[in-house]
Amino acid sequence: MTHDLKQQIADQLDRSRARTRLLTDAVDENDLTAQHSPLMSPLVWDLAHVGNQEELWLVRDVGGREPVREDVDHLYDAFQNARADRPALPLLGPSEARGYLGDVRTKVLDVLDRTDVGEESERRLVRSGFAFGMIVQHEQQHDETMLATHQLRAGEPVLAAPAPPQPTGGGAHSYPAEVLIPGGPFTMGTSVEPWALDNERPAHQVDVPDFWIDTFPVTNGEYMTFIAAGGYDDPRWWSAEGWKHRQEAALFAPLFWKRDGERWLRRRFGHVEPVPADEPVLHVCFYEAEAYAAWAGKRLPTEAEWEKAARHDPVEDRSRRFPWGDDDPTAAHANLGQTHLRPAPVGAYPLGASAFGVQQLIGDVWEWTSTTFHGYPGFSVFPYPEYSQVFFGDDYRVLRGGSFGTDVSACRSTFRNWDFPIRRQIFTGIRCARTATIDEVR
Incomplete structure (x- = not known):
């Protein structure tokens, strides 16, 4: 062994x-x-x-x-x-x-x-x-x-990879837009994953109220609708900090996007191309994600909500290593490891769905949560404080799920990433959630 x-x-x-x-x-x-x-x-x-x-x-x-x-x-x-x-x-x-x-x-x-x-x-x-x-x-x-x-980097393309898979059947339109996650306790974090890092530990019980979460990440097409509706110009959708940053940084669209007449173009590893409407939106900061969610009548999920939607198996009443189970990802489960140099269209990985039916939680784009970065109850430094502890505090927001550039070794359903809320150069996207009403859970 x-x-x-x-x-x-x-x-x-x-x-x-x-x-x-x-x-x-x-x-x-x-x-x-x-x-x-x-x-x-x-x-x-x-x-x-x-x-x-x-x-x-x-x-x-x-x-x-x-x-x-x-x-x-x-x-x-x-x-x-x-x-x-x-x-x-x-x-x-x-x-x-x-x-x-x-x-x-x-x-x-x-x-x-x-x-x-x-x-x-x-x-x-x-x-x-x-x-x-x-x-x-x-x-x-x-x-x-x-x-x-x-x-x-500016200049001619130097990296190449095949296009990601396309959805089969009816694609994303075959699924509900959002999924109800029943309230109740679940096991968050891990005490048994051998290579889990200190901020993923220890496993602990978290009670999460009923909530809805989007089946798929927000697409470019959906985000274009937000832009066309004046989302970047209306302070109603932005937090005070977000609106201040939007003005100071002159944000008007995701990073690497530019307007070309009636269409949007993006620069992707040296290629300039039309923005594909069915791919998850990429290169948005936390404040943009937060504003989009507010405009859509929703919010960003908490870190606990994200992990419950990704890991909890209500039939066996346990937490899985990955949304689909305990086996490591394959090319059929998720878009990981720089196999493709872009997110896959929504609906491309039905085998990667969680027990609740939430899809593409792993790979494609890191998903912003509303949670600031802190240690779990019972956290202890191992093996050195500079990996996690020195970053604890309200300055950072937690991201979950990994991107197309994340390797499977650094991408579990317990894996926690974090960054400043203004960051856009990383491979970040959006998934929305909302609190369920009493009538919706009866």
């Missing part, structure tokens, strides 16, 4: 590194070292950073080995260096960074071979391979960040 787990870990490490190479080899050295937006690091910083984190945790901490490049630790400390300042640092060049990653990985595989990663390991850090899984997830999260940098 331990041998099988070690092989699984090695495969996951290799798969993450292959994606990192794809994203960094796709551009020349000028693009690799350039800062394409002050919101993002140069790609070459992310490249060496994933190697440095791997060295810190797996080579030095788990393995107890001598440092590979202790002299670069300060350069790749994300808390010590703001993104806007990173281009001015004496960073490793592309070839040197690639060599560094190779040297670290060679040592890591040796550490893996010599480490007890079994369920009964005395060291909590490596039990069930946790530290290795943490590094796999860290690299995949940075790969999604680098994919977002590619979207911000």
